Amino acid sequence: MKDNHAATEHWCFADAQPCNDRSAASPRIEDAEHRVEPAVAPPELEQRTFDFLLLPGASMLSFSAAVEPLRMANMLDAQATYHWRTVSLDGKPVLFSNGMSASVDDRANSAGGADYAFVVAGARLDDRLEKSAAHWLYANLRTGARVGSISGGAQILARAGLLTNRDFTLHWEDRLGFSEKHPDLHPHDCLFCAQDKVITCGGGAAATDLVLHLISEHFTRRFALTVADMCVHFGIRQAEERPQSSLSLTVGSRNPHLIAAARMMAENLEEPLKLDTLAKRVGKSRRQLERLFTTHTNCTLAKFYKNLRLERGRKLLRDTDYKIATISAACGFTNATAFSRSFQKKYGIRPAELGRV
Numbered sequence: 635m636k637d638n639h640a641a642t643e644h645w646c647f648a649d650a651q652p653c654n655d656r657s658a659a660s661p662r663i664e665d666a667e668h669r670v671e672p673a674v675a676p677p678e679l680e681q682r683t684f685d686f687l688l689l690p691g692a693s694m695l696s697f698s699a700a701v702e703p704l705r706m707a708n709m710l711d712a713q714a715t716y717h718w719r720t721v722s723l724d725g726k727p728v729l730f731s732n733g734m735s736a737s738v739d740d741r742a743n744s745a746g747g748a749d750y751a752f753v754v755a756g757a758r759l760d761d762r763l764e765k766s767a768a769h770w771l772y773a774n775l776r777t778g779a780r781v782g783s784i785s786g787g788a789q790i791l792a793r794a795g796l797l798t799n800r801d802f803t804l805h806w807e808d809r810l811g812f813s814e815k816h817p818d819l820h821p822h823d824c825l826f827c828a829q830d831k832v833i834t835c836g837g838g839a840a841a842t843d844l845v846l847h848l849i850s851e852h853f854t855r856r857f858a859l860t861v862a863d864m865c866v867h868f869g870i871r872q873a874e875e876r877p878q879s880s881l882s883l884t885v886g887s888r889n890p891h892l893i894a895a896a897r898m899m900a901e902n903l904e905e906p907l908k909l910d911t912l913a914k915r916v917g918k919s920r921r922q923l924e925r926l927f928t929t930h931t932n933c934t935l936a937k938f939y940k941n942l943r944l945e946r947g948r949k950l951l952r953d954t955d956y957k958i959a960t961i962s963a964a965c966g967f968t969n970a971t972a973f974s975r976s977f978q979k980k981y982g983i984r985p986a987e988l989g990r991v
Contacts, residue, residue, distance in 0.1 A: 682852065684718040685748035685779075687770055688738060689763060689787070691756030694730040696785040696837035700752065703845040706864040711857065719748075723766050731756050742770045750848075751779045752833075753787035757808045757952070768794035775831060782828075784844075785837025792816045801827045802834040811954050814964065824874050843871045891916045892926050899939050903946050906966040909935055944980050947973060951988045958985050 684704065686697060704716040722728050725741030751774035753767050767790045771781045783791050788804035789812055791797050803822045804812060812821065826835040826844040835844045842865060850858035850870065862870055894916045898907065907915075912935075913923040927935045943965040950961045962973035977985050 681715050681717065682750070683748040684716065684750045684752065685774070686718065686720050687742050687751070687753045687767060688720055688722055688728040688730075688736070689753065689755040689759060689767060690729055691731050691758060691786075692728065692754040693756065693785050693837055694732050694734060694736075695839075696835075696841050697730075697754045699837075699839055699841035700754075700784060700835075700845050703842055703849060703861050703865055703867075706861045707849055707853075707857075710860060710864065711853075721770075723763065723770075742766075747777060748774060748779050750833075751775075751781045752784050753782075753790055754784045755787040755790065757786045757805075757811060759786075759789065764790050764793050771796070780831050780833055782833030782835065784835045784841050788812065788821070788834050789815070791832065791834065792819055796832055797834075800829055800832060802829075802832075803827050803836050804834060805837045807949070811950060811952075814950065814954055814956065822874075825871055826873050828873060839867070840871075842867050843873075846870045847873065889926060889930065891918050891923070892930060895923060895927075895935075896938070896942075899942050903943050903966055904964050906939060906943065909939075940976065941980065943967070944973075944977055947977060947985070948981065948988070951985055961985070 684700075686700070688697065701718055704718055708716055719739040720728075720736070721740045721742040722738045723742050725738065727735045727737045729735045751771060753771060755767070759767075767787075771790065771794065775781050781791075781796075783804070785805045786808050788797065788802055789808075791802070792812070792815075797816075797819055801822055802819075803824050803826060806823070809821055812819075824836070825840040826833065826847070828844070828847065833844070835841050842862075846858045846862055846867070847870065849861055855870070858870055862868070895912055895918075898912055898915060909923075910920050913920040916923065918926070924935050927933065927938055931938055933941070947961050947965040950956060950964060951958075954961075956964075958974065959970045962970045965973060967973035967976070974985050977983075981988075
């Protein structure tokens with residue numbers, strides 16, 4: 635894997651001067667717990683514009699989850715005059731990941747004077763799309779907008795150098811491919827990160843939490859909670875909260891030893907742990923751990939570990955252009971033949987054929 639990292643390209647926009655002045659961010663109004671009167675926006679906070687650059691393969695759920703709280707806020711308070719518009723790189727309709735297409739308001743030629751500019755993207759983008767989207771982000775950054783990504787758009791910020799020395803996140807399913815391309819960047823396991831002028835969000839329902847967070851900055855937390863109620867969204871999750879772990883669902887139990895073992899496996903795929911070592915680290919004997927996995931997952935400890943490694947291989951095949959030999963090594967297999975044989979046995983298709991399906 636190590637020899638592929640040096641090829642990662644980073645763009646430099648000489649005329650771009652990202653603004654890190656925190657004073658440019660929207661001021662926070664006193665929290666609702668210390669106020670009696672309803673949330674009312676001061677005149678200077680009445681209008682805010684959101685631009686969403688939609689890229690092919692973007693999640694419609696992530697986009698809708700970001701827009702709907704703005705619409706609800708407008709409906710609840712006449713002074714909450716949020717505006718939003720959608721753009722694409724060519725001005726043509728965009729095909730979402732669910733196969734549905736949507737027309738857009740404009741072409742992303744240059745900055746449109748928005749207060750917020752977000753890229754909504756899927757996992758796989760070619761260099762041309764990434765570079766054009768990065769130029770659009772920088773154009774908005776220069777005009778004072780807070781820029782960011784929702785779901786897979788973080789890879790564009792990374793290629794543009796906007797995530798260096800900055801907390802960020804992206805959809806958990808995209809992290810493997812992202813880390814292979816950008817080994818020096820480490821995404822946080824959280825819902826969203828809102829640092830100075832750059833914002834990142836894991837997508838899905840977390841986009842609603844992000845926008846509710848912004849609404850609470852613009853108005854009050856109480857008003858944002860009212861918007862959340864209208865969205866049938868229970869409360870407002872904090873940025874640092876972890877997305878609901880799928881490990882308990884994967885192992886079919888909330889047993890702490892079982893979940894701890896599954897997490898250690900997931901964190902050690904390239905160089906798999908010895909099963910005796912794994913059992914010792916979670917405070918169980920090898921036999922006890924084997925019994926737990928057989929009972930709750932209906933497969934042996936070794937098979938569960940191999941399945942995790944094969945799942946990583948499937949995601950890398952889908953999200954990257956790495957050769958099978960490189961992916962095999964990243965998944966802890968001694969050679970490509972062993973990986974291909976195990977992969978075909980589990981998924982019924984050879985790794986080389988996956989990209990053509």
